Amino acid sequence: MALSRSARRSSRLLALATAVAAGFTIAAAPAATPGAPGIGDPYFPDLGNGGFHALHYDLGVSYHPDSGRLDGRTTLTARATQNLSSFDLDLQKLTVDSIRVNDRPADFTRTGDEIVITPRHWLRKGERFEVTVVYGGVPKPLNGPIVFGSDYGWMKTKDGVFVACEPNAASTWFPSSDHPSDKATYDIRIDAPKGLTGVSNGLLVNSYDSGGRSYFHWRETKPMATYLATATIGKFDVKTGRTPGGTPIYVAIDPVLAHQNTVDVYAVTAEATDYWSKLFGPYPFEETGAVVDDMPEAGFSLETQTKPSYSAVRSESTIVHELAHQWFGDSVSVRQWKDIWLNEGFATYAQWLWAEHRGTETAHDSFRAAYNARPAASDFWKIEVADPQRDTMFSSAVYQRGAMMLQALRERIGDQAFFKLLPAWTKLHRYGNADTADFVKLAEHVSGRPLGDLFQKWIYNTGKPAL
Known part of the structure; x- marks a missing residue:
């Protein structure tokens, strides 16, 4: 019996479909697996978390100074980077009361400083999700x-x-995913006893008093590393305005320090913000400023994003150092902690540039003074600045020899190329992460010269280099 034309066509299509099915299989979606407990930084292998990228933190912190208790509620918005059956967050010591993923209760366990969270339904790669953690306790500082x-x-x-x-x-x-390679934006809401001020990053969205408490809502719209977030609380005299260049400024100073105010923190902050904007490129954030607290036990200052934190009234040189970090460390952050010289060497070199700007000492003279101050046998020269190791990552060599590297680079390639390189660096990696290899590559591109030997001499080799 002969087939009709339409029947023959259907038969051919069926045969083709059968052949295709025989020769090809449809790939199954990858199985959901747990996210890694750390990002893989050799200095801090358990910090940061795999399987997702943080996008936004909404932090609510209620603080009770008498007892030291913090009651917190954090909602993290993130994007899965793999099919996730579970994932971790970093949280040290505090007690977790409940966790919800996409507004549904989630199971969780604690392993050391890791919270292991298992959502009710696994998360698909590329999916945005929210995890809300309710927690509390008395936070303890770290030391060492x-x-x-x-x-x-x-x-x-x-x-x-x-x-x-x-x-x-x-x-x-x-x-959090507590590593600078996983930056996010923030809303930070602080409440404390009435009369205290809560200071955080970005711009103050709202503040009010209610029921014997004072409330503050801050918003940081630019990506920020976790270590740069703050929720400093206390009695502060606050001064706001704009720098001469037009950047909003917010400076909070503990009134106990008023008699120690030998440095005009507000004026220096405004002047340095504008000057660095000329040398390093446009100021990267919504606001500049400072938080100056009476905290003698903390022997350091920190480049807290938008408002550097000072544990006392610090020198003009320290203020310009921390403000330089807004470009070098805050906007352009390290990819791994071994590259910390990209933060501290640059900010120290900024101090030398400030002295040059003030007319008190050239950067070349600062370089020679730092070089001559340390004999060849000094431990200072035994640290590899490009990979200083965890316990010495904030050693003076990282700061001073990092700055020497930059002056040596300036003298090798000349001022025109050098001062073209700095804003090119902050523009290329604005709000992102970078490493030493990235900087060497850009320096060679801008200068048109091979520079590997120079970097090898100053930040990779140990021993006091010959001039």
């Missing part, structure tokens, strides 16, 4: 050799708390 032997993190003061968290203490007060 990492930051000059001083306590750091969440530090109780006489009237509140001083919060300065570099490198690994953000997770002492909020659950």
